[in-house]
Amino acid sequence: MSNTNQKSNMAAPIAIAGLALIGVGFFIHTATKELTETLAQKGIPLDLGMSVSMIGLFMFVFKVVQGYFITPLGNAIDERNSNLEHTFVEAESLRSEMQKMRSDYEAKLAQTEADARSQIQAEVKKAQELRTSIMAEASKNADSLVQRAQDEIASEKAKALTEIRTHVVDLTMQAATKVVGENMDNDRNRRLVQEFIDTVEVRA
Amino acid sequence: MHDTRVAKRYARALFSAATAGDMVGAVESDLNTIVAALNSDPRLATFMIAPQSSRDAKHALLTSAFGDRATALTLQILRVMLNKGRESEITAVRDEFVVLRREMEGVILAVITSAGPLDEGQQIAIQSKLTQKLNKKVETEFRVDPFLIGGVRVAYGDYVLDGSVRGTLNSMRERLRHDVLIQP
Numbered sequence: 323m324s325n326t327n328q329k330s331n332m333a334a335p336i337a338i339a340g341l342a343l344i345g346v347g348f349f350i351h352t353a354t355k356e357l358t359e360t361l362a363q364k365g366i367p368l369d370l371g372m373s374v375s376m377i378g379l380f381m382f383v384f385k386v387v388q389g390y391f392i393t394p395l396g397n398a399i400d401e402r403n404s405n406l407e408h409t410f411v412e413a414e415s416l417r418s419e420m421q422k423m424r425s426d427y428e429a430k431l432a433q434t435e436a437d438a439r440s441q442i443q444a445e446v447k448k449a450q451e452l453r454t455s456i457m458a459e460a461s462k463n464a465d466s467l468v469q470r471a472q473d474e475i476a477s478e479k480a481k482a483l484t485e486i487r488t489h490v491v492d493l494t495m496q497a498a499t500k501v502v503g504e505n506m507d508n509d510r511n512r513r514l515v516q517e518f519i520d521t522v523e524v525r526a
Numbered sequence: 527m528h529d530t531r532v533a534k535r536y537a538r539a540l541f542s543a544a545t546a547g548d549m550v551g552a553v554e555s556d557l558n559t560i561v562a563a564l565n566s567d568p569r570l571a572t573f574m575i576a577p578q579s580s581r582d583a584k585h586a587l588l589t590s591a592f593g594d595r596a597t598a599l600t601l602q603i604l605r606v607m608l609n610k611g612r613e614s615e616i617t618a619v620r621d622e623f624v625v626l627r628r629e630m631e632g633v634i635l636a637v638i639t640s641a642g643p644l645d646e647g648q649q650i651a652i653q654s655k656l657t658q659k660l661n662k663k664v665e666t667e668f669r670v671d672p673f674l675i676g677g678v679r680v681a682y683g684d685y686v687l688d689g690s691v692r693g694t695l696n697s698m699r700e701r702l703r704h705d706v707l708i709q710p
Contacts, residue, residue, distance in 0.1 A: 487706035495699045499675070502691055506676045511642055514677040518689030519651050524659035525685055 333393075337385040343378025347371045530622075533615045537622030540603045541630075549599055550627055556600035557620035560592060564616065574613050584608050633663045636682040641674040641690065652680065 351371025358369045544553040564571040573579050636656050656664045675691035
Protein backbone atom coordinates (compact mmCIF):
# COMPACT_ATOMS: atom_id res chain seq x y z
CA MET A 323 0.00 0.00 0.00
CA SER A 324 2.84 2.38 0.88
CA ASN A 325 4.58 1.32 -2.29
CA THR A 326 1.52 2.32 -4.29
CA ASN A 327 1.40 5.68 -2.55
CA GLN A 328 5.06 6.26 -3.31
CA LYS A 329 4.37 5.47 -6.95
CA SER A 330 1.45 7.89 -6.94
CA ASN A 331 3.61 10.55 -5.36
CA MET A 332 6.24 10.06 -8.01
CA ALA A 333 3.78 10.14 -10.94
CA ALA A 334 3.06 13.87 -10.90
CA PRO A 335 6.73 15.01 -10.99
CA ILE A 336 7.52 12.56 -13.74
CA ALA A 337 4.54 13.80 -15.81
CA ILE A 338 5.55 17.40 -15.18
CA ALA A 339 9.13 16.51 -16.08
CA GLY A 340 7.81 14.91 -19.30
CA LEU A 341 5.87 18.07 -20.16
CA ALA A 342 9.00 20.12 -19.41
CA LEU A 343 11.09 17.86 -21.63
CA ILE A 344 8.49 18.34 -24.40
CA GLY A 345 8.85 22.08 -24.08
CA VAL A 346 12.65 21.89 -23.78
CA GLY A 347 12.78 19.58 -26.80
CA PHE A 348 10.59 21.92 -28.80
CA PHE A 349 12.90 24.76 -27.82
CA ILE A 350 15.98 22.71 -28.72
CA HIS A 351 14.33 21.69 -32.02
CA THR A 352 13.71 25.35 -32.84
CA ALA A 353 17.17 26.46 -31.72
CA THR A 354 19.00 23.65 -33.54
CA LYS A 355 16.94 23.66 -36.71
CA GLU A 356 19.90 24.59 -38.90
CA LEU A 357 22.10 21.98 -37.28
CA THR A 358 19.41 19.42 -37.79
CA GLU A 359 19.02 20.30 -41.46
CA THR A 360 22.76 20.21 -41.94
CA LEU A 361 23.00 16.78 -40.36
CA ALA A 362 20.01 15.66 -42.45
CA GLN A 363 21.82 16.75 -45.58
CA LYS A 364 24.88 14.84 -44.50
CA GLY A 365 22.67 11.78 -44.11
CA ILE A 366 22.38 11.86 -40.34
CA PRO A 367 18.68 12.15 -39.48
CA LEU A 368 19.24 13.32 -35.95
CA ASP A 369 16.87 15.85 -34.46
CA LEU A 370 17.97 16.28 -30.83
CA GLY A 371 15.03 18.57 -29.92
CA MET A 372 12.50 16.12 -31.29
CA SER A 373 14.23 13.28 -29.49
CA VAL A 374 14.08 15.17 -26.21
CA SER A 375 10.39 16.00 -26.89
CA MET A 376 9.70 12.37 -27.73
CA ILE A 377 11.33 11.31 -24.46
CA GLY A 378 9.23 13.91 -22.58
CA LEU A 379 6.11 12.77 -24.45
CA PHE A 380 6.88 9.18 -23.64
CA MET A 381 7.36 10.02 -19.96
CA PHE A 382 4.11 11.95 -19.89
CA VAL A 383 2.07 9.35 -21.80
CA PHE A 384 3.65 6.57 -19.74
CA LYS A 385 2.60 8.26 -16.53
CA VAL A 386 -0.86 9.01 -17.84
CA VAL A 387 -1.28 5.41 -18.96
CA GLN A 388 0.20 4.26 -15.70
CA GLY A 389 -2.08 6.54 -13.65
CA TYR A 390 -5.29 5.68 -15.44
CA PHE A 391 -4.80 2.05 -16.42
CA ILE A 392 -1.84 0.23 -14.89
CA THR A 393 -2.19 1.46 -11.28
CA PRO A 394 -5.97 0.77 -11.02
CA LEU A 395 -5.37 -2.56 -12.66
CA GLY A 396 -2.60 -3.32 -10.17
CA ASN A 397 -4.78 -2.16 -7.33
CA ALA A 398 -7.56 -4.36 -8.60
CA ILE A 399 -5.16 -7.26 -8.89
CA ASP A 400 -3.81 -6.56 -5.40
CA GLU A 401 -7.33 -6.29 -4.01
CA ARG A 402 -8.25 -9.46 -5.80
CA ASN A 403 -5.20 -11.17 -4.36
CA SER A 404 -6.01 -9.80 -0.96
CA ASN A 405 -9.57 -11.01 -1.28
CA LEU A 406 -8.37 -14.36 -2.40
CA GLU A 407 -5.95 -14.56 0.50
CA HIS A 408 -8.65 -13.50 2.84
CA THR A 409 -10.96 -16.05 1.32
CA PHE A 410 -8.28 -18.69 1.62
CA VAL A 411 -7.69 -17.72 5.24
CA GLU A 412 -11.40 -17.85 5.93
CA ALA A 413 -11.67 -21.15 4.12
CA GLU A 414 -8.76 -22.47 6.14
CA SER A 415 -10.35 -21.16 9.29
CA LEU A 416 -13.64 -22.75 8.37
CA ARG A 417 -11.87 -25.94 7.50
CA SER A 418 -10.07 -26.03 10.81
CA GLU A 419 -13.32 -25.13 12.57
CA MET A 420 -15.09 -27.87 10.70
CA GLN A 421 -12.27 -30.20 11.62
CA LYS A 422 -12.62 -29.19 15.24
CA MET A 423 -16.40 -29.60 15.08
CA ARG A 424 -15.95 -32.97 13.52
CA SER A 425 -13.54 -33.96 16.24
CA ASP A 426 -15.94 -32.68 18.85
CA TYR A 427 -18.82 -34.49 17.17
CA GLU A 428 -16.84 -37.70 17.03
CA ALA A 429 -15.88 -37.29 20.67
CA LYS A 430 -19.48 -36.58 21.61
CA LEU A 431 -20.64 -39.50 19.53
CA ALA A 432 -18.13 -41.74 21.24
CA GLN A 433 -19.17 -40.37 24.64
CA THR A 434 -22.84 -40.82 23.75
CA GLU A 435 -22.18 -44.36 22.65
CA ALA A 436 -20.30 -45.02 25.86
CA ASP A 437 -23.09 -43.46 27.91
CA ALA A 438 -25.68 -45.45 25.98
CA ARG A 439 -23.74 -48.66 26.54
CA SER A 440 -23.38 -47.79 30.20
CA GLN A 441 -27.09 -46.99 30.50
CA ILE A 442 -28.06 -50.12 28.66
CA GLN A 443 -25.86 -52.18 30.93
CA ALA A 444 -27.29 -50.42 33.98
CA GLU A 445 -30.85 -51.00 32.76
CA VAL A 446 -30.08 -54.61 32.01
CA LYS A 447 -28.60 -55.00 35.46
CA LYS A 448 -31.61 -53.27 36.98
CA ALA A 449 -33.98 -55.49 35.00
CA GLN A 450 -32.10 -58.55 36.16
CA GLU A 451 -32.28 -57.37 39.76
CA LEU A 452 -35.98 -56.61 39.34
CA ARG A 453 -36.53 -60.04 37.86
CA THR A 454 -34.71 -61.62 40.74
CA SER A 455 -36.66 -59.52 43.22
CA ILE A 456 -40.01 -60.31 41.58
CA MET A 457 -39.20 -63.99 41.50
CA ALA A 458 -38.16 -63.90 45.15
CA GLU A 459 -41.30 -61.97 46.07
CA ALA A 460 -43.48 -64.35 44.08
CA SER A 461 -41.82 -67.28 45.75
CA LYS A 462 -42.28 -65.66 49.13
CA ASN A 463 -45.94 -64.89 48.36
CA ALA A 464 -46.50 -68.41 47.19
CA ASP A 465 -44.94 -69.74 50.38
CA SER A 466 -47.02 -67.31 52.37
CA LEU A 467 -50.19 -68.37 50.56
CA VAL A 468 -49.41 -72.01 51.13
CA GLN A 469 -48.63 -71.32 54.78
CA ARG A 470 -51.81 -69.28 55.15
CA ALA A 471 -53.86 -71.98 53.51
CA GLN A 472 -52.33 -74.53 55.83
CA ASP A 473 -52.99 -72.27 58.82
CA GLU A 474 -56.58 -71.73 57.71
CA ILE A 475 -57.08 -75.43 57.26
CA ALA A 476 -55.64 -76.07 60.69
CA SER A 477 -57.72 -73.26 62.15
CA GLU A 478 -60.92 -74.52 60.53
CA LYS A 479 -60.13 -78.00 61.69
CA ALA A 480 -59.54 -76.80 65.24
CA LYS A 481 -62.66 -74.65 65.05
CA ALA A 482 -64.79 -77.55 63.84
CA LEU A 483 -63.32 -79.78 66.52
CA THR A 484 -63.99 -77.17 69.17
CA GLU A 485 -67.55 -76.67 67.95
CA ILE A 486 -68.15 -80.40 68.05
CA ARG A 487 -66.70 -80.65 71.53
CA THR A 488 -68.64 -77.63 72.71
CA HIS A 489 -71.79 -79.08 71.21
CA VAL A 490 -71.13 -82.37 73.00
CA VAL A 491 -70.59 -80.46 76.25
CA ASP A 492 -73.84 -78.53 75.72
CA LEU A 493 -75.76 -81.69 74.98
CA THR A 494 -74.25 -83.37 78.01
CA MET A 495 -75.09 -80.42 80.22
CA GLN A 496 -78.63 -80.23 78.82
CA ALA A 497 -79.10 -83.88 79.60
CA ALA A 498 -77.59 -83.42 83.05
CA THR A 499 -79.82 -80.40 83.68
CA LYS A 500 -82.87 -82.34 82.62
CA VAL A 501 -81.96 -85.30 84.82
CA VAL A 502 -81.14 -83.09 87.78
CA GLY A 503 -84.29 -81.04 87.30
CA GLU A 504 -86.47 -84.14 87.12
CA ASN A 505 -84.90 -85.55 90.24
CA MET A 506 -85.10 -82.34 92.23
CA ASP A 507 -87.81 -82.26 94.87
CA ASN A 508 -88.51 -80.17 97.95
CA ASP A 509 -86.49 -82.36 100.27
CA ARG A 510 -83.44 -82.28 98.06
CA ASN A 511 -83.85 -78.56 97.58
CA ARG A 512 -84.16 -78.06 101.31
CA ARG A 513 -81.00 -80.10 101.86
CA LEU A 514 -79.15 -78.09 99.25
CA VAL A 515 -80.18 -74.81 100.88
CA GLN A 516 -79.21 -76.06 104.28
CA GLU A 517 -75.91 -77.32 102.97
CA PHE A 518 -75.30 -73.90 101.42
CA ILE A 519 -76.11 -72.18 104.71
CA ASP A 520 -73.76 -74.48 106.59
CA THR A 521 -70.82 -74.34 104.23
CA VAL A 522 -70.94 -70.97 102.50
CA GLU A 523 -67.97 -68.70 103.08
CA VAL A 524 -69.11 -65.10 103.29
CA ARG A 525 -66.56 -62.48 102.37
CA ALA A 526 -66.82 -58.97 103.71
CA MET B 527 -87.78 -43.44 80.62
CA HIS B 528 -86.16 -42.74 83.96
CA ASP B 529 -83.58 -40.07 84.44
CA THR B 530 -81.30 -41.41 87.15
CA ARG B 531 -79.63 -38.04 87.74
CA VAL B 532 -82.99 -36.33 88.29
CA ALA B 533 -84.16 -39.11 90.60
CA LYS B 534 -80.91 -38.85 92.58
CA ARG B 535 -81.35 -35.10 92.99
CA TYR B 536 -84.93 -35.47 94.27
CA ALA B 537 -83.96 -38.38 96.50
CA ARG B 538 -81.03 -36.46 98.03
CA ALA B 539 -83.23 -33.46 98.70
CA LEU B 540 -85.94 -35.61 100.25
CA PHE B 541 -83.44 -37.65 102.27
CA SER B 542 -81.77 -34.50 103.57
CA ALA B 543 -85.10 -33.08 104.68
CA ALA B 544 -86.19 -36.40 106.19
CA THR B 545 -82.91 -36.76 108.07
CA ALA B 546 -83.25 -33.24 109.45
CA GLY B 547 -86.77 -34.02 110.58
CA ASP B 548 -85.87 -37.51 111.80
CA MET B 549 -88.47 -38.90 109.45
CA VAL B 550 -86.40 -41.20 107.27
CA GLY B 551 -88.31 -44.33 108.20
CA ALA B 552 -91.69 -42.71 107.80
CA VAL B 553 -90.84 -41.20 104.45
CA GLU B 554 -89.45 -44.49 103.17
CA SER B 555 -92.59 -46.22 104.32
CA ASP B 556 -94.69 -43.59 102.49
CA LEU B 557 -92.68 -44.06 99.34
CA ASN B 558 -92.99 -47.84 99.55
CA THR B 559 -96.74 -47.53 99.99
CA ILE B 560 -97.10 -45.20 97.03
CA VAL B 561 -94.88 -47.30 94.77
CA ALA B 562 -96.73 -50.45 95.80
CA ALA B 563 -100.01 -48.77 94.97
CA LEU B 564 -98.72 -47.68 91.58
CA ASN B 565 -97.40 -51.16 90.87
CA SER B 566 -100.55 -52.91 91.98
CA ASP B 567 -102.98 -50.68 90.11
CA PRO B 568 -101.97 -50.13 86.48
CA ARG B 569 -104.80 -47.65 85.96
CA LEU B 570 -103.48 -45.49 88.77
CA ALA B 571 -99.96 -45.66 87.37
CA THR B 572 -101.19 -44.85 83.86
CA PHE B 573 -103.23 -41.90 85.14
CA MET B 574 -100.31 -40.49 87.11
CA ILE B 575 -97.84 -40.82 84.27
CA ALA B 576 -100.09 -39.90 81.33
CA PRO B 577 -99.33 -36.38 80.07
CA GLN B 578 -102.97 -35.88 79.05
CA SER B 579 -104.07 -36.12 82.67
CA SER B 580 -104.35 -32.62 84.10
CA ARG B 581 -102.01 -31.58 86.85
CA ASP B 582 -104.91 -30.54 89.09
CA ALA B 583 -106.50 -33.95 88.73
CA LYS B 584 -103.21 -35.61 89.66
CA HIS B 585 -102.89 -33.37 92.72
CA ALA B 586 -106.48 -34.17 93.71
CA LEU B 587 -105.89 -37.91 93.31
CA LEU B 588 -102.66 -37.72 95.30
CA THR B 589 -104.36 -35.89 98.13
CA SER B 590 -107.40 -38.15 98.19
CA ALA B 591 -105.40 -41.37 97.95
CA PHE B 592 -102.47 -40.65 100.24
CA GLY B 593 -103.33 -37.40 102.02
CA ASP B 594 -104.27 -39.13 105.23
CA ARG B 595 -101.60 -41.82 105.09
CA ALA B 596 -98.42 -40.10 103.96
CA THR B 597 -96.38 -37.53 105.82
CA ALA B 598 -96.49 -33.90 104.79
CA LEU B 599 -92.87 -34.07 103.63
CA THR B 600 -93.59 -36.96 101.29
CA LEU B 601 -96.69 -35.27 99.90
CA GLN B 602 -94.75 -32.05 99.42
CA ILE B 603 -91.98 -33.69 97.38
CA LEU B 604 -94.59 -35.55 95.35
CA ARG B 605 -96.40 -32.30 94.62
CA VAL B 606 -93.16 -30.70 93.54
CA MET B 607 -92.50 -33.65 91.22
CA LEU B 608 -96.02 -33.38 89.79
CA ASN B 609 -95.52 -29.67 89.16
CA LYS B 610 -92.23 -30.36 87.42
CA GLY B 611 -93.69 -33.20 85.34
CA ARG B 612 -91.45 -35.80 87.03
CA GLU B 613 -94.18 -38.25 88.08
CA SER B 614 -92.51 -41.04 86.17
CA GLU B 615 -89.50 -40.77 88.50
CA ILE B 616 -91.38 -41.70 91.71
CA THR B 617 -90.19 -45.31 91.74
CA ALA B 618 -86.62 -44.27 90.95
CA VAL B 619 -86.72 -41.67 93.74
CA ARG B 620 -87.87 -44.36 96.18
CA ASP B 621 -85.02 -46.65 95.09
CA GLU B 622 -82.44 -43.89 95.44
CA PHE B 623 -83.90 -42.90 98.79
CA VAL B 624 -83.49 -46.46 100.06
CA VAL B 625 -79.91 -46.53 98.77
CA LEU B 626 -79.15 -43.31 100.65
CA ARG B 627 -80.75 -44.61 103.80
CA ARG B 628 -78.72 -47.84 103.60
CA GLU B 629 -75.54 -45.87 103.04
CA MET B 630 -76.26 -43.73 106.05
CA GLU B 631 -77.08 -46.69 108.28
CA GLY B 632 -74.30 -48.89 106.90
CA VAL B 633 -76.82 -51.49 105.85
CA ILE B 634 -75.98 -54.09 103.22
CA LEU B 635 -78.70 -55.31 100.87
CA ALA B 636 -78.56 -59.01 100.12
CA VAL B 637 -80.70 -60.43 97.35
CA ILE B 638 -81.37 -64.10 97.99
CA THR B 639 -82.73 -66.02 95.04
CA SER B 640 -83.93 -69.60 95.36
CA ALA B 641 -85.62 -72.10 93.09
CA GLY B 642 -88.57 -72.35 95.47
CA PRO B 643 -89.84 -70.25 98.36
CA LEU B 644 -87.65 -70.51 101.45
CA ASP B 645 -89.32 -71.17 104.75
CA GLU B 646 -88.95 -68.69 107.55
CA GLY B 647 -86.26 -70.70 109.28
CA GLN B 648 -84.09 -70.77 106.21
CA GLN B 649 -84.58 -67.07 105.63
CA ILE B 650 -83.62 -66.27 109.21
CA ALA B 651 -80.64 -68.63 109.01
CA ILE B 652 -79.31 -67.01 105.87
CA GLN B 653 -79.82 -63.50 107.20
CA SER B 654 -78.19 -64.40 110.51
CA LYS B 655 -75.19 -65.92 108.84
CA LEU B 656 -74.72 -62.88 106.62
CA THR B 657 -75.10 -60.51 109.55
CA GLN B 658 -72.66 -62.52 111.60
CA LYS B 659 -70.04 -62.87 108.90
CA LEU B 660 -70.32 -59.35 107.51
CA ASN B 661 -70.61 -57.81 110.95
CA LYS B 662 -73.13 -55.34 109.57
CA LYS B 663 -76.85 -54.97 109.48
CA VAL B 664 -78.19 -56.85 106.48
CA GLU B 665 -81.45 -56.24 104.69
CA THR B 666 -82.66 -59.16 102.67
CA GLU B 667 -84.76 -59.36 99.59
CA PHE B 668 -85.98 -62.86 98.78
CA ARG B 669 -86.79 -63.82 95.23
CA VAL B 670 -87.94 -67.04 93.59
CA ASP B 671 -86.50 -68.16 90.27
CA PRO B 672 -87.31 -71.75 89.16
CA PHE B 673 -84.58 -71.46 86.59
CA LEU B 674 -82.10 -72.15 89.39
CA ILE B 675 -83.51 -75.73 89.63
CA GLY B 676 -82.43 -76.00 93.24
CA GLY B 677 -80.32 -74.40 95.95
CA VAL B 678 -79.90 -70.73 96.58
CA ARG B 679 -77.90 -67.73 95.31
CA VAL B 680 -76.97 -64.75 97.45
CA ALA B 681 -75.86 -61.44 95.95
CA TYR B 682 -74.61 -58.52 98.05
CA GLY B 683 -72.36 -55.63 97.17
CA ASP B 684 -69.94 -56.85 94.55
CA TYR B 685 -70.19 -60.51 95.62
CA VAL B 686 -72.35 -63.40 94.46
CA LEU B 687 -72.44 -66.64 96.47
CA ASP B 688 -73.90 -69.18 94.13
CA GLY B 689 -75.13 -72.38 95.74
CA SER B 690 -77.76 -73.09 93.13
CA VAL B 691 -77.91 -76.18 90.95
CA ARG B 692 -77.98 -73.96 87.91
CA GLY B 693 -74.83 -72.23 89.09
CA THR B 694 -73.12 -75.55 89.70
CA LEU B 695 -74.14 -76.81 86.27
CA ASN B 696 -72.94 -73.60 84.66
CA SER B 697 -69.65 -73.88 86.48
CA MET B 698 -69.35 -77.48 85.35
CA ARG B 699 -70.17 -76.48 81.80
CA GLU B 700 -67.46 -73.82 81.83
CA ARG B 701 -64.90 -76.22 83.22
CA LEU B 702 -65.77 -78.82 80.61
CA ARG B 703 -65.58 -76.23 77.84
CA HIS B 704 -62.27 -75.05 79.14
CA ASP B 705 -60.98 -78.60 79.28
CA VAL B 706 -62.10 -79.46 75.76
CA LEU B 707 -60.76 -76.18 74.41
CA ILE B 708 -57.28 -76.73 75.75
CA GLN B 709 -57.16 -80.24 74.35
CA PRO B 710 -54.90 -80.55 71.31
